[in-house]
Amino acid sequence: MSGRREDRTDGADGAGAVRPLPAVNSETLFAGCNEVVIVHENERYRLRRTRSGKLLLNK
Numbered sequence: 001m002s003g004r005r006e007d008r009t010d011g012a013d014g015a016g017a018v019r020p021l022p023a024v025n026s027e028t029l030f031a032g033c034n035e036v037v038i039v040h041e042n043e044r045y046r047l048r049r050t051r052s053g054k055l056l057l058n059k
Contacts (some may be wrong), residue, residue: 026055 026049030036034046038057048056 029047029050035046038045038047043059046058048058050056
């Protein structure tokens, strides 16, 4: 597994072009903190980095 996901988009001809998904480095996202707030459709979510390096997303 390459670790890089791709998204298939259906074109007018149904062929479906492949484009790479945008990627954000977690170090950039957290900017030295262990938690960030993500606002999605007026809802707030907390993304937290655990001591073991895993990510937890809570509403």
